[in-house]
Amino acid sequence: MNTVATTTPVVTSVAKPTTMRSARGLAYRGIRNIRRLPSAFFPAMAMPVFTMIAFAGTFAAITRLPGFPTDRSVNWFMPLGICFGAAFSGIGLGFSTIRDIETRFYDRLLMSPAPRRSLIIGPLLTAWVRVAILCAFVIPMGILLGVRFTSGLLGLLTLVVAALGVSTISLGWGLGLAFRFRDMRGAAVMQLTMFVVLYLSSAQMPLPLMRGWLHNVARINPTTNILRLSREGLVLPTSPDYMSWSNTWGGLLAIAGMSTLTLVFARRGLNKLDK
Amino acid sequence: MTVATSNIVIETTAHSRQLSMRQTIAMAKRSTIELARQPALIAPSMFFPIFFAVLSASSFSKTTAIPGFPKVESFMQFALASTIVQGVLFGSVTGAAALATDIENGFFDRLLLAPTTRTGILLGRLAGSALFGLFQSAFFLTVLVPFNAPISGGIPGALVMVLSGGIVSLAIGAIMSSVAIRTGSAEAVQGAFPLLFVLLFFSSAFFPRETMSGAYKRIADINPISYLVEGLRALVLEGFTFSAVVRSLLVPTVICAAAILFALKELRRKLAAL
Numbered sequence: 239m240n241t242v243a244t245t246t247p248v249v250t251s252v253a254k255p256t257t258m259r260s261a262r263g264l265a266y267r268g269i270r271n272i273r274r275l276p277s278a279f280f281p282a283m284a285m286p287v288f289t290m291i292a293f294a295g296t297f298a299a300i301t302r303l304p305g306f307p308t309d310r311s312v313n314w315f316m317p318l319g320i321c322f323g324a325a326f327s328g329i330g331l332g333f334s335t336i337r338d339i340e341t342r343f344y345d346r347l348l349m350s351p352a353p354r355r356s357l358i359i360g361p362l363l364t365a366w367v368r369v370a371i372l373c374a375f376v377i378p379m380g381i382l383l384g385v386r387f388t389s390g391l392l393g394l395l396t397l398v399v400a401a402l403g404v405s406t407i408s409l410g411w412g413l414g415l416a417f418r419f420r421d422m423r424g425a426a427v428m429q430l431t432m433f434v435v436l437y438l439s440s441a442q443m444p445l446p447l448m449r450g451w452l453h454n455v456a457r458i459n460p461t462t463n464i465l466r467l468s469r470e471g472l473v474l475p476t477s478p479d480y481m482s483w484s485n486t487w488g489g490l491l492a493i494a495g496m497s498t499l500t501l502v503f504a505r506r507g508l509n510k511l512d513k
Numbered sequence: 514m515t516v517a518t519s520n521i522v523i524e525t526t527a528h529s530r531q532l533s534m535r536q537t538i539a540m541a542k543r544s545t546i547e548l549a550r551q552p553a554l555i556a557p558s559m560f561f562p563i564f565f566a567v568l569s570a571s572s573f574s575k576t577t578a579i580p581g582f583p584k585v586e587s588f589m590q591f592a593l594a595s596t597i598v599q600g601v602l603f604g605s606v607t608g609a610a611a612l613a614t615d616i617e618n619g620f621f622d623r624l625l626l627a628p629t630t631r632t633g634i635l636l637g638r639l640a641g642s643a644l645f646g647l648f649q650s651a652f653f654l655t656v657l658v659p660f661n662a663p664i665s666g667g668i669p670g671a672l673v674m675v676l677s678g679g680i681v682s683l684a685i686g687a688i689m690s691s692v693a694i695r696t697g698s699a700e701a702v703q704g705a706f707p708l709l710f711v712l713l714f715f716s717s718a719f720f721p722r723e724t725m726s727g728a729y730k731r732i733a734d735i736n737p738i739s740y741l742v743e744g745l746r747a748l749v750l751e752g753f754t755f756s757a758v759v760r761s762l763l764v765p766t767v768i769c770a771a772a773i774l775f776a777l778k779e780l781r782r783k784l785a786a787l
Contacts (some may be wrong), residue, residue: 292714295729299579299720436566442572452571 239396257359260352262403268331269367269497278333282326282368286319286376291383293318293442296437307444307469307477315387315467316380318441320373324404325432327368331361332412339420348512358413358504373398385472389481395472396486400468403493410433410500417507440465442480460492467481467493483504533630540637545644547611555645558603559652566596566657569719581723583750589662594745595718596653597674598738601682602645602713606706608642609689613699625787635780636695639686639773646682648673666753673758675749680765681741685709687772694779718742740764 272279294312301311308314337389338344376384377394387393411432415424438452439461448456456462467489470481481484548555570589578587585591612635615621624634654664654671664670692705715729716738725733733739744764747757 288711288714292711295725295727295732296714296720297573298726298729299581299724300573300576302579303575437564437568442569443575447575448572449574450571452568 256266257353260356261359261363263352264356265363265367268334268361268364271334272368272371272424278330279327279368282323282330283375284318285326286323286372287379289319289322290316290376290380294383297442302445305444305446307473307479309474310384311385312380312384313386313472314469316376316385316398317472318436320376320397320401321404321465321468322436323372323376324369324401324435325401325408327372328365328405328408328410329412329425329432330368331365331429332408332416332420333408333425335361335413335416336420336422336424340422344511354505354508354512358410358501360410361413362406362501365409365420366402369398369401369405373401385470388473388475389471392481396471396481396489397468400464400489403464403467403489403497406497407493407500410497410502410504413499414503414507415489417504417511420511435459435461460496463488463492465489520537533633536629537633537637540633541644544608544611544638548607548641548645554607555604558600558607559649561603562600562653563656564667565599566592566653566688567660570660573720576720581748582721583723585750586663587661589657589660590749590761591721591746592719593657593662593664593749594674594742595653596657597650597678597745598681598718598742599713600649600653601678602685602709604645604649605639605682605685606689606702606709607641607694608638608645608686610699610702612638613693613697613702616693616697617666617699625784631780632777634761635690635776636773637778639683639690642686643679643683646686647675647679649682650678657730662749664749665751666748666757670753670757673753673761674745677745677761680762680769684765684769684772687769687776691772691776691779692725694776694783710737712736716742737764737768743766 260418290312297315298311301309301314306314306410316363323371335344377397379488412428415428418424419427439456439459440448441461445453445456445462466479467487470479473479528535565595566589569592570587573588576582577588577591583591612621615624621634625631654674658664658671664674666673689702689705689709693699693702694700716736717725717733718738722730722733722739740760741764744757744762747760749753751757
């Protein structure tokens with residue numbers, strides 16, 4: 239009787255590994271790694287700043303083209319920089335996962351009773367925190383360089399939503415490749431594919447001002463919708479790309495669709511790794 | 514007797530020069546074969562510049578009408594020179610990283626132990642980079658010229674561009690080799706690459722200086738990469754003129770000479786420290 243009485247509280251005190259609890263643990267680990275291994279996070283911070291400054295300066299004259307949606311090149315290129323940074327935040331976690339697989343830390347995670355879902359949700363939460371840090375750093379810097387939100391806080395919100403969406407997509411893609419390649423060969427594929435997908439869109443020029451093959455590719459590339467979402471609060475109110483539901487839903491749909499696809503890709507990769 | 518001795522000295526010097534040249538050629542051959550055997554290392558420096566050129570040509574095709582933009586047949590014609598410089602920058606870093614790897618894995622020490630010429634170790638490696646730069650330049654021109662990017666300077670202009678590409682490769686290779694010798698770390702060489710990338714972006718490589726304004730224009734005005742690219746661009750847009758040839762060869766040659774001297778100084782410093 240006594241034994242039962244002493245055993246019961248012990249059993250109930252053991253934390254049941256729920257998805258969110260395990261995910262939070264993994265997220266904390268990922269966030270701590272930002273401080274412990276800043277060199278791994280640095281490119282994701284440096285790249286948007288560099289893209290914003292270099293592109294806005296080099297290609298400043300493109301705003302003189304008739305029909306260009308803004309009169310400030312920095313307004314056009316800051317969202318691109320943030321989306322690049324968000325993509326690299328997600329991919330960076332793909333790199334970390336490869337490192338964990340190589341150092342066998344991932345084997346220990348797979349042996350633990352943590353729900354498998356949490357191995358994807360945890361890094362996802364880390365990616366979102368990274369994007370929040372990125373936005374908190376790059377947007378004020380952009381404002382100092384002359385960025386003006388033409389539709390107020392709503393413009394800021396759509397930009398952040400687009401960045402979170404890009405990081406979710408890139409994380410799913412990065413994890414999926416990490417689980418399949420299981421070594422640093424996957425890192426090159428992650429970077430290259432994200433780079434190409436982002437560039438084959440309206441990254442540098444608005445769709446109506448493009449010509450030839452790139453126009454055709456960018457028109458069907460869902461990333462164009464996400465970039466439109468990110469920029470709709472930064473273009474001139476007279477532009478057809480200005481803040482409106484018709485310029486928003488396409489981006490949200492693209493984020494939902496691409497995120498689902500890449501996260502399913504990651505989950506199936508994890509299942510393969512688990513076997 | 515004195516004549517005989519001086520003859521021997523002259524013969525020995527000539528023999529030593531021949532030997533030194535043979536060793537440098539052997540080192541150049543080794544670095545070229547090393548690059549050719551690792552296609553995964555050189556593929557990005559061949560693929561990315563072409564990708565960016567094709568992308569920019571389609572993205573910025575309408576920008577050629579902006580006031581201040583040079584008279585061109587297409588944006589691709591404008592981008593031809595920057596593609597060569599960009600590709601050569603990527604490629605030269607690979608060569609310098611290989612030198613750093615030699616230092617890391619001890620091969621460099623074995624070369625020093627052997628009775629080889631000291632400068633040949635560096636110059637051979639750089640010659641390999643220059644050959645690769647020549648190949649890259651010829652490749653970019655062959656691939657891109659058919660896409661409405663004619664070279665006004667014709668075949669002689671194209672040949673000078675290829676030669677200039679080789680010299681630029683030699684210059685950048687020497688700069689990055691200095692980093693390799695000083696640090697002995699391939700990671701440090703790769704880490705220094707973004708600096709070159711930043712220099713490239715803050716120049717007139719991707720857009721003409723005439724369309725820039727403010728701080729960006731001032732930076733592009735003092736950036737040597739602007740003059741490297743503009744020299745090559747002159748051959749594409751202005752034709753095979755004396756001024757264009759001098760500009761496309763003189764700027765890279767001056768940078769190259771300074772960079773090689775600096776790299777040799779770094780090598781001497783390293784040898785003295787051993």
